[in-house]
Amino acid sequence: xxxxxxxxxxxxxxSGKEAYLVGGGVRDRLMGEGxxxxxxxTNATPDEIEKIFDKTIPVGKEFGIVVVVIEGEQFEVxxxxxxxxxxxxxxxxxxxxxxxKEDVLRRDFTINGLFYDVEKDKIVDYVDGKKDIENKIIxxxxxxxxxxxxxxxxxxxxxRFANRFGFKIENKSYKAIKKYAKDIFKISKERIIxxxxxxxxxxxxxxxxxxxxxxxxxxxxxxxxxYKLKKIKYKRGWNLYAHSIFVANRMKKTMSDKPIxxxxxxxxxxxxxxxxxxxxxxxxxxxxxxxxxxxxxxHLVFLEPKLSTIKKIRRNKLFSVLIDxxxxxxxxxxxxxxxxxxxxxxxxxxxxxKLNPKPLITGKDxxxxxxxxxxFFKRIIEKIEEMQLxxxxxxxxxxxxxxxxxxxxxx
Numbered sequence: 001x002x003x004x005x006x007x008x009x010x011x012x013x014x015s016g017k018e019a020y021l022v023g024g025g026v027r028d029r030l031m032g033e034g035x036x037x038x039x040x041x042t043n044a045t046p047d048e049i050e051k052i053f054d055k056t057i058p059v060g061k062e063f064g065i066v067v068v069v070i071e072g073e074q075f076e077v078x079x080x081x082x083x084x085x086x087x088x089x090x091x092x093x094x095x096x097x098x099x100x101k102e103d104v105l106r107r108d109f110t111i112n113g114l115f116y117d118v119e120k121d122k123i124v125d126y127v128d129g130k131k132d133i134e135n136k137i138i139x140x141x142x143x144x145x146x147x148x149x150x151x152x153x154x155x156x157x158x159x160r161f162a163n164r165f166g167f168k169i170e171n172k173s174y175k176a177i178k179k180y181a182k183d184i185f186k187i188s189k190e191r192i193i194x195x196x197x198x199x200x201x202x203x204x205x206x207x208x209x210x211x212x213x214x215x216x217x218x219x220x221x222x223x224x225x226x227y228k229l230k231k232i233k234y235k236r237g238w239n240l241y242a243h244s245i246f247v248a249n250r251m252k253k254t255m256s257d258k259p260i261x262x263x264x265x266x267x268x269x270x271x272x273x274x275x276x277x278x279x280x281x282x283x284x285x286x287x288x289x290x291x292x293x294x295x296x297x298x299h300l301v302f303l304e305p306k307l308s309t310i311k312k313i314r315r316n317k318l319f320s321v322l323i324d325x326x327x328x329x330x331x332x333x334x335x336x337x338x339x340x341x342x343x344x345x346x347x348x349x350x351x352x353x354k355l356n357p358k359p360l361i362t363g364k365d366x367x368x369x370x371x372x373x374x375x376f377f378k379r380i381i382e383k384i385e386e387m388q389l390x391x392x393x394x395x396x397x398x399x400x401x402x403x404x405x406x407x408x409x410x411x
Contacts, residue, residue, distance in 0.1 A: 002029075004070050005038040006118045008053075008077065013119070015052050017044040018100065020115035020124060022078075027111050030123065031133060031165070040068075040077045041103060041115065049077055064097065082106055101126045108147055108154050109161065110139045136167040144176035152187045155180055156195040159212055163203035174216075181217040192222065193282035197259040206249045206262065225274045226267060235334050240269045243332055250328040260288050261321050264295040265328065272296050294318055299325050302343035303335070308389035314347050315355040360388055360399035369400075371407060380406050 005021060012019035025038035042049070049066045050056045057067040057074070064079035080103035082096050104113045110132045115124035123130055127141050138161050140147040140154070148154050155177050162169050169177065184192065203209040213219040220227045229241040238246075248266040255261045267275045272293060279289045298313055299322070313319055323344070330337055361384050366377055380403050387393040393402055 001035070001038060001073065004073050005040060005075055008040055008068055008070055008075055009118050011052060012040075012042050012044055012049075012077075015044070015048075017042050017048070017052075018080075019044070020100065020117055022115050023107075023112050026114045026116045026123070027129075027133070029116070030114065030130070038075060040075055041080055041100065042077060043080050043097075043100070044077075045079055045097060049079070100124070105142055106150075107141055108151075108157065110137075110141055111161070111167075113141050132170075136165070137170050138162045138165075138167045138173060139170040140173045140176065144173045145179075148176055148180045152180065152183055153191055153195060155184055155216075155218070156192065156199070159209070159216065159218070160195060160199045160202060163199060163205070163209045163212065166204050178216045181221060184218065184221060189282045193284060196222070197263065200248075200259040200262040200266075201257065203252075206252050206266070207245050210245050210266075223278065225278065226270055229269060238332075244269050246332040247325075247328045250331060251324055254324050255321065258321070260291060261295065261318075261325075263288075264292040265325055267292070268296050268299050268325065268329065270296075291318060295322055295325055298322055299329055300335075302326055302340045305343045305346060307346075307391065308386045310343070310347050311350060311355050311389045314350060319347075354391075357388060360384060360393060360396050361403060365396075365400060366403060369403060369407065376410060 005025075009019040009021070019040060019042040021038050022041040023039045025035045027033075028035045044052065046058070046061045046064060046066045049068065050058070053068045053070070055069040057069065059065065059067050060076075064081045066077050067074050068077050069075075080098050080100050082098045082102050082105070100115060104115070104126045107113045107127075110127045110129035112129070113125075113127040114129045115126075116122070117124055125131075132139050138158055140158070158169055158173060158177055161167065199209055200206065210219065213222070214227070226244070227241070229244060230239050232240040234240050234243045244266055247268065248262055251262055251265040255265075267278070275296060276289060276293060279292060294316065295318060301309060301313060301322075313322065316322075326340060329335070330340055359381075361381065363373065363377070363381070366380060367373075371377060371380075383406065384393060384399050384402055387402065388399070393399050
């Protein structure tokens with residue numbers, strides 16, 4: 001990726017233009033972090049960029065951004081610009097093409113305001129971003145109030161960067177984050193939850209992350225029902241809030257690349273219906289909602305394990321994740337590992353072929369018994385499946401006879 005980005009810059013410079021690598025890719029490269037993408041900034045206008053390169057995509061041309069495709073890979077190439085007012089709290093109403101130094105002054109944080117001259121192998125720093133990296137400081141470029149009002153997502157991004165890198169947020173910047181926390185819903189719910197999941201994935205400590213969200217007032221605003229767990233006492237002088245944070249922090253060791261599972265571990269003590277309501281509020285995907293509900297619903301399954309339930313859980317794609325959640329929960333709870341050990345041994349002693357056996361009865365069999373499709377129809381099939389998994393019914397004849405008894409009892 002780096003070599004392809006260098007190639008774009010060379011083409012721009014050979015065309016008489018100024019061009020640098022910019023933003024997070026430069027920051028991460030300087031810090032020795034893995035780099036996922038490189039952005040490029042230039043004094044070439046969008047029209048000039050389109051003329052210079054064979055394949056481009058005008059995804060944000062009105063904001064001075066053109067995607068350049070080179071050797072099958074896409075790179076954002078942005079013209080140096082200054083921005084007008086931000087009426088929608090995200091996009092500028094107007095832009096002006098300016099110098100590199102003026103361009104950097106519109107960016108969010110000093111650590112993201114670094115240019116890298118690939119030909120000279122030199123960092124171009126107009127905002128002391130390199131110094132802030134060395135001192136482990138997160139600082140808005142220029143006026144913190146103005147930077148936040150341009151895009152309120154920067155409130156969350158500042159907290160994410162601080163927790164990802166283990167940096168401290170500079171005092172004026174932190175005060176601005178606290179000041180504008182109440183305005184966070186000026187951005188879309190989808191952007192908020194996306195940023196929160198990135199926080200869970202990238203933070204070094206979920207405990208420190210949650211306490212920073214609490215201190216800034218964001219936690220109570222974003223996840224009020226979770227915040228209320230502070231009022232529910234648990235054990236050892238803890239409350240359910242602290243317990244949930246400890247469990248999620250432990251899960252982080254094994255599930256750091258799966259933020260939705262960390263979300264489930266953090267919210268596992270909250271009523272499942274409230275958690276579902278929160279996820280729908282933030283317009284999370286049906287798959288994510290289903291996964292989180294499965295983990296929360298079953299995190300205490302080891303206390304009274306039924307053979308049919310164990311089989312259904314064991315064949316679920318999230319079984320190993322559930323095991324991690326159960327272990328982490330027990331570690332910080334009143335429960336004993338002895339019961340979990342029994343459950344664990346039961347789960348792994350079941351042969352694969354018995355986890356999801358072929359159904360003994362079908363809808364056609366019930367229709368042959370003169371039963372019409374209905375909710376009761378479905379209940380019969382589900383009950384027989386449960387009896388089959390419990391190994392109390394083993395043949396089709398037994399299943400048919402059981403169905404007849406249910407039909408008779410229903411009248």
